[in-house]
Amino acid sequence: MARLTILLVVLVAAMATAFAPVPLSRTVSTTALNGQTRVEVKIGEGEPIESALRRFKREVNKSGHLMDLRHKRYFENSQDRKKRKIVQARIRKRLERMNARRMRQRRS
Template identity: 70%
Template sequence: QQNHTVTKNSITMARLTALLFALVAALALVSTHAFAPTPTFRNAVTVSPSALNVDVKISVGDGEPIESALRRFKREVNKSGHLMELRHKRYFENTQEKKKRKIVQARNRKRIERMQRRKMSNRT
């Protein structure tokens, strides 16, 4: 009976040891990937993802002068509005100033829309 108890205990200990070994191996595997140092490149240019998600593209035709392509690109950049957003984020703007700016922007936008509607109605 004593021999049977010893083998039972040794089997239990072997199982516990195997389980503990598997647990330690899993933790070691997870921790090496979770806290892996990021590689640093001194000469590499890092591109940070923009919060504005700006994607301004133009297609330049064959034989098109570079000046006209630049003009079209500048127009697209201005239409996207991200430069104005960056200009506003250059300095801290409290909520009251932001509200005032948004009201003025909405007023200007509505004025431009009214002018465009007037132009379109005069065409017909």
């Protein structure tokens, strides 16, 4: 029983992110607390505030919660939501096709 407990503790410690090495100046974390999204950017020693601010803005855009807030600003019924999702999917597919075409052209 003691071996099993030790084995479980070692496995949990190995999988925990708290024990993983992280670079000091590039630590970015996005967490959700009570339905709220929080983006953190840790600033390294000697790092200019402008670069940290750029990283923060990039992470906020990547998290997508600002777009979600923009859509929730006014009430959107289910029919309008479906229309918006269809338009977004159409744009996303078009961009994927364009990127695939560019990649094929670069190879040849």
